[in-house]
Amino acid sequence: MAKFKKNRIDVITMGCSKNLVDSEQLMKRLESLGYEAHHDSDNVRGEIVVVNTCGFIGDAKEESINMILQLLEAKGEGQIGKLYVMGCLSERYLSDLKSELPDVDGFYGKFDWNKIVDALEAEKQQKCSALNWERKLTTPPYSAYIKISEGCNRFCAYCAIPLITGRHKSRPIDEIESEVKALVAEGVKEFNIIAQDLSAYGSDLYGKLMLPELIEKIAQIEGVEWVRLHYAYPVDFPWEVLEVMKRYNNVCNYLDIALQHIADPVLTNMRRHITKEETLKVIEKIRSIVPDIKLRTTLMVGFPGETEEAFKELVDFVREVKFDRMGAFTYSEEDDTWAQRHLSDDIPQEVKQERLDILMAAQEDVALSLNEQMIGQCVKVIVDRIEGDRYVGRTQWDSPEVDPEVYFPINDTDYDEGDFVMVRLTQAYPYELEGELV
DSSP, X not given: OOOSEEEEEEEEEOSOHHHHHHHHHHHHHHHXXXXXXXXXXXXXXXXXXXXXXXXXXXXXXXXXXXXXXXXXXXXXXXXXXXXXXXXXXHHHSHHHHHHHOTTSSEEOOSSOTHHHHHHHHHHHTSOOOOOTXXXXXXXXXXXXXXXXXXXXXXXXXXXXXXXXXXXXXXXXXXXXXHHHHHHHHTTOOEEEEEOSOGGGTTTTTXXXXXXXXXXXXXXXXXXXXXXXXXXXXXXXXXXXXXXXXXXXXXXXEEEEEOOBOOOHHHHHHHTOSOOHHHHHHHHHHHHHHSTTXXXXXXXXXXXXXXXXXXXXXXXXXXXXXXXXXXXXXXXXXXXXXXXXXXSOOOSOHHXXXXXXXXXXXXXXXXXXXXXXXXXXXXXXXXXXXXXXXXXXXXXXXXXXXXXOEEEEEOTTOOOOTTOEEEEEEEEEOSSEEEXXXX
16 A cells, blocks of 8 residues: 555745745646645645756755655555655756656656646646746745746856756846735745845846846835845946945845956866956955955855965955855866867866865864854844754854854843844854843
């Protein structure tokens, strides 16, 4: 006898927050057909299971494949019914996956996953009533990601994203406004704006960079408490968005801008279309316009041809520029990218890992120093959860899951998740802060 639960659908999301939005939209549409939708459950037992895969780097691809294999085993044992695969991995390797994993009931790419809904509509003999942008939130009910575009036109040497997602395609401003207003009506207060390339927003649809206009319209919507910007590109940056940030208190003084490296030879090989001098000027200008902005960046070590001198230049850059938030990863050769076709992956993995450890140790020192400077400040914090006798929250400068958290005692207080409180910071660590309620 089958062990799976009829009319239940489990959706498992691998990879980034942009994939998460797709999963949420799928779940909303399936629930409108009468299915019971679950996300990343610890007990997957759906009549239908959908894996939304990641195909960005080697480790992420391997993780997605392992999840599919694990679910195929569960299917063979009758613990789940049908298994569908969607997302970036199947967008890029569709024919290979079909031939190697014939027991998967259906493969869908990054953009045609709605065919899952079409098939189930036919089976249910009813139409999905959800609008295209409607979704079932898997994030806390007060926080949501807003995906404003797909794709990228930059074609950096190492990056497979344009091969997966295609050219940059912006969503219309009025559609995004409608989505934000609907989410506010559901109780969402915090909006993390995401895209492969925020900087290019609007260039395809309106013929000019429209991120400033979009963010201003979002900031003017009543009930929007925090708006945070993720994944800008340093070239052709829409500078007016910083003026919007200054004008509106609910636009967080925070910018996630991936820089990847600083040594000119490496930047050239990466095809980043920017020099060290230009990068430093971009950072200086951003900080001059919004002096208390917190910058998050992402850096890469071990790119082909990265010499010891170039790596030292990168470490010095991190120590001198002092990014408030920073992530880093080792180079992973990706199929069909410019780097894979034209450059030799000549740096051993153990050297890449050693460089990564050194770089992150340098950033840890920077992070501790910057956090220590915040001791004594009173900051607005959103409550995320309770751990024992403490609240755990974040400031406007901290994005969910990737940035530091603030811990402060409950005492006799009674706050709910999603409440905003004022906290005086009393203790600093590299990646977290402690404080007390004001």
